[in-house]
Amino acid sequence: MSTMIAFDNTFARLPGVFYARQDPQPVKAPRLVAWNRDLARILGLPPSAGDDFAEVFSGNRVPEGAEPLAQLYSGHQFGQYNPQLGDGRAILLGEVVGSDGIRRDIQLKGAGRTPYSRMGDGRAWLGPVLREYVVSEAMHALGIPTTRALAAVETGEPVVRERVLPGAVLTRVARSHLRVGTFQIFAARGEVESLKRLTDYAIQRHYPEAEGPMGLLRAVRDAQAELIAAWMSVGFIHGVMNTDNSSISGETIDYGPCAFMDSYHPNTVFSSIDRMGRYAYANQPDIAVWNLAQLATALIQQYEDREAMVEEATEIVHAMPGLMQRAWLRRFAAKLGISAPREEDAGLVTDLLTRMAGNQADFTNTFRALGSGREGDQFTDPSAFSAWAEGWRARLEGEPYPEGVRRAANPAFIPRNHRMEEMIEAAVEGDYAPFNRLVEVLARPYEDQPGAADLQRPPLPEEVVPATFCGT
Numbered sequence: 001m002s003t004m005i006a007f008d009n010t011f012a013r014l015p016g017v018f019y020a021r022q023d024p025q026p027v028k029a030p031r032l033v034a035w036n037r038d039l040a041r042i043l044g045l046p047p048s049a050g051d052d053f054a055e056v057f058s059g060n061r062v063p064e065g066a067e068p069l070a071q072l073y074s075g076h077q078f079g080q081y082n083p084q085l086g087d088g089r090a091i092l093l094g095e096v097v098g099s100d101g102i103r104r105d106i107q108l109k110g111a112g113r114t115p116y117s118r119m120g121d122g123r124a125w126l127g128p129v130l131r132e133y134v135v136s137e138a139m140h141a142l143g144i145p146t147t148r149a150l151a152a153v154e155t156g157e158p159v160v161r162e163r164v165l166p167g168a169v170l171t172r173v174a175r176s177h178l179r180v181g182t183f184q185i186f187a188a189r190g191e192v193e194s195l196k197r198l199t200d201y202a203i204q205r206h207y208p209e210a211e212g213p214m215g216l217l218r219a220v221r222d223a224q225a226e227l228i229a230a231w232m233s234v235g236f237i238h239g240v241m242n243t244d245n246s247s248i249s250g251e252t253i254d255y256g257p258c259a260f261m262d263s264y265h266p267n268t269v270f271s272s273i274d275r276m277g278r279y280a281y282a283n284q285p286d287i288a289v290w291n292l293a294q295l296a297t298a299l300i301q302q303y304e305d306r307e308a309m310v311e312e313a314t315e316i317v318h319a320m321p322g323l324m325q326r327a328w329l330r331r332f333a334a335k336l337g338i339s340a341p342r343e344e345d346a347g348l349v350t351d352l353l354t355r356m357a358g359n360q361a362d363f364t365n366t367f368r369a370l371g372s373g374r375e376g377d378q379f380t381d382p383s384a385f386s387a388w389a390e391g392w393r394a395r396l397e398g399e400p401y402p403e404g405v406r407r408a409a410n411p412a413f414i415p416r417n418h419r420m421e422e423m424i425e426a427a428v429e430g431d432y433a434p435f436n437r438l439v440e441v442l443a444r445p446y447e448d449q450p451g452a453a454d455l456q457r458p459p460l461p462e463e464v465v466p467a468t469f470c471g472t
């Protein structure tokens with residue numbers, strides 16, 4: 001069966017300043033190791049893999065209608081402006097309008113060198129490919145906006161990192177790959193016409209109701225504020241919130257050293273390169289505001305009278321912490337079973353979080369256990385929980401919230417780090433059973449799954465994975 005993809009490309013219609021045409025580089029012996037039926041259906045692709053899928057999703061055969069290109073962008077990496085980044089190992093094949101009416105990019109990640117590869121080899125190894133596959137699909141199932149994974153292919157070629165590892169290509173699907181950094185590069189270069197063109201394109205594609213650059217800024221702010229609050233509510237740490245990894249669409253993008261917390265602590269950092277803790281769990285809201293300020297700075301370059309726009313842009317950015325705080329409270333109150341939060345409920349939430357931090361309580365399991373009578377099990381000192389719970393129970397009186405609703409705010413399953421590492425180790429040895437099982441269980445994170453209790457359990461001390469790697 002031949003893979004027909006109904007491409008309908010718009011980004012490739014933009015002027016060439018935004019990208020470099022680039023075909024994927026062929027690989028030796030591609031083998032399809034994962035195929036996402038659910039997403040395939042939305043994209044109008046067959047539910048089961050045909051003969052040439054490995055060829056297409058490794059980049060060996062460019063499907064009809066694809067217009068492969070690498071996108072140009074820049075960005076602040078750990079606060080430092082890097083004047084040129086771009087897709088160094090990702091190739092956009094094109095766009096497809098799904099059965100849900102949503103336009104999405106189909107991108108191959110790890111598909112070889114591009115004009116923006118700098119010193120890199122343009123490749124990815126199997127570990128990060130499977131990691132992104134599992135975590136992005138888990139995020140989707142958690143109800144959090146995210147890029148998705150359509151396919152994973154082993155290339156049959158080694159890639160050299162700290163050691164020699166199996167190469168792989170991920171097919172990533174996103175509402176677009178426009179980033180804060182996509183705007184920054186044209187603003188920094190003073191290419192105002194390109195900046196205007198990009199702004200119009202982003203508005204049309206993502207926020208058709210937005211008026212002008214400031215309307216776009218407002219819309220991105222609202223989407224990002226919701227996104228970060230959602231991350232916080234499941235204990236997710238992105239790990240590399242650089243402006244080039246901050247999507248205009250408000251989706252989670254670029255899963256590198258990301259991780260979900262096991263035991264709760266606000267300063268938790270996993271990324272081995274984040275030595276200063278810039279992207280620690282509790283810093284994420286501040287960083288999102290910082291990133292939005294960079295977008296604001298870029299967007300105002302297209303106005304004749306920039307000074308006049310500074311005030312409006314500043315106002316828009318300054319409203320973000322409040323929006324995030326409200327979204328945060330709504331989500332955390334729901335986790336406690338409170339449907340209509342009052343301002344003072346924030347105290348109830350932070351009091352619980354403080355006690356959790358002091359008692360090495362597992363983030364996911366503590367919230368999931370609420371109402372079970374066994375919550376204290378998560379705390380080194382269970383009385384720390386019971387003291388808090390008195391006030392909580394009092395607050396819940398008269399709450400019309402049914403049990404099921406609270407459970408729907410508190411997942412049972414997250415992709416725990418130690419399970420991810422285990423899964424990668426097995427896959428490198430050719431055993432995909434742990435990968436397939438994780439994908440299956442994490443597709444229904446809010447359901448009790450008695451057969452999967454091992455995936456709910458926090459790591460034992462000897463199982464803890466203290467650091468994650470960009471591992472590109």
Ligand code: AMP
Pocket residue numbers: 085086087088089090116117118119120121122123124240244245254256470472
């Ligand atoms: P990331 O940290 O994955 O967001 O990547 C930052 C930049 O480095 C982006 O421009 C990537 O395209 C580029 N990059 C990362 N890994 C590679 C690689 N193996 N080869 C070429 N470019 C890469």
Ligand code: MG
Pocket residue numbers: 244245254
């Ligand atoms: Mg990136």
